[in-house]
Amino acid sequence: MPLRSRIPKKLPMTPSIRPESVPESESNAQITTPPEEPAGAMTFFEHLSELRKRIIYSLYAIGIGAFIGVYVSKYVINFIIRPIIKALTAAHLNAELVYTHPAGYLNTYITLGVYIGIVLASPVVLYQIWLFVAPALYKHERSAITGFLFSTVFLFLSGIAFGYFITLPYILRFLVSFQGPVSSIKPMITVNEYFDLVLLVLLGLGLVFELPILIFFLSLFGIVTPKFLWKNSKYAILIISVLAAVVTPTPDAMTMLIFMAPMVALYYVGMGVSWFTIRRRNRQTEAAVEAR
Numbered sequence: 001m002p003l004r005s006r007i008p009k010k011l012p013m014t015p016s017i018r019p020e021s022v023p024e025s026e027s028n029a030q031i032t033t034p035p036e037e038p039a040g041a042m043t044f045f046e047h048l049s050e051l052r053k054r055i056i057y058s059l060y061a062i063g064i065g066a067f068i069g070v071y072v073s074k075y076v077i078n079f080i081i082r083p084i085i086k087a088l089t090a091a092h093l094n095a096e097l098v099y100t101h102p103a104g105y106l107n108t109y110i111t112l113g114v115y116i117g118i119v120l121a122s123p124v125v126l127y128q129i130w131l132f133v134a135p136a137l138y139k140h141e142r143s144a145i146t147g148f149l150f151s152t153v154f155l156f157l158s159g160i161a162f163g164y165f166i167t168l169p170y171i172l173r174f175l176v177s178f179q180g181p182v183s184s185i186k187p188m189i190t191v192n193e194y195f196d197l198v199l200l201v202l203l204g205l206g207l208v209f210e211l212p213i214l215i216f217f218l219s220l221f222g223i224v225t226p227k228f229l230w231k232n233s234k235y236a237i238l239i240i241s242v243l244a245a246v247v248t249p250t251p252d253a254m255t256m257l258i259f260m261a262p263m264v265a266l267y268y269v270g271m272g273v274s275w276f277t278i279r280r281r282n283r284q285t286e287a288a289v290e291a292r
Contacts, residue, residue, distance in 0.1 A: 042135065054128040061124035062117055069116030073109055076116060083164070084194055087172035088187075097191040108191050115199075122153065152213055159209030159262075163202045167258050171201065174250050197249060204247050208263055215270030219277040226275040229267075236267055 042050065081097060088095040099105045126149050176187060218224045229236070244259040 050132055054132045058125045058128045061121035065121035066114045066117030070113030073113040073116060077112055080198060083169050083172050087176040091176045097189055097194060099191050104192055108195050155209040156206045159206035160202045163205035168201050171250055171255055174252055211266040212270040212273050216273050216277055219274040225278060226271055229271045229274055237264060240264055
């Protein structure tokens with residue numbers, strides 16, 4: 001039979017299938033922005049592997065920084081001992097430091113180099129922390145973490161600068177110029193003890209200057225509010241006074257006030273940070289409710 005004869009002359013008609021029309025209001029309601037999701041998800045062992053890699057890179061950076069720090073510490077140590085040399089000279093005393101152990105100066109030399117290495121490697125270490133945390137964060141949280149890291153480093157360095165240029169010279173002048181009842185007693189300051197004092201003052205003030213960051217996190221988790229901070233400011237000043245009295249290495253009131261002043265100022269700065277954080281969080285909450 002020919003192929004043409006097999007084809008029927010009339011094909012069966014099928015009803016046309018057309019998409020049902022969707023009302024304009026419903027179509028607009030269905031076109032919504034998908035919820036923001038984290039950048040990625042990893043298993044527990046992948047987290048451990050990633051953490052191991054970031055720790056190794058951080059240790060590499062600290063090791064290289066310490067090697068450079070030991071090399072440049074012979075120049076930095078002259079900068080660190082400058083305040084005590086000025087204080088001894090102003091008090092008409094022998095302007096020199098001593099060490100009482102054969103390895104005393106070498107230990108200070110190496111320790112200073114390690115601290116310099118940590119400071120030099122801190123950007124790399126913070127970047128490794130960022131790479132480990134960033135995949136689990138939302139987009140707006142990643143932008144907040146960037147500002148948090150920058151603010152943390154800036155405030156810490158500001159505290160160190162305040163301690164070196166303002167607090168430390170005053171403390172040293174008071175301690176060196178203090179004369180007891182026996183005039184024949186003269187100070188013989190070792191380089192190790194002086195370095196411990198410098199570390200206590202600079203590191204303490206560097207941590208104190210992180211107070212706005214602490215208030216930021218407390219406000220972010222809803223633990224404190226600007227109203228709460230303002231209402232209890234007198235108790236906060238009392239706590240700051242006690243803390244300054246404990247941390248201050250000298251018994252005079254003026255040194256305690258020098259420690260108190262930046263802490264009180266930072267408390268009120270943190271109050272402003274809390275107000276901004278609460279306001280931004282409320283706006284995001286209102287926007288999320290309106291989007292529904």
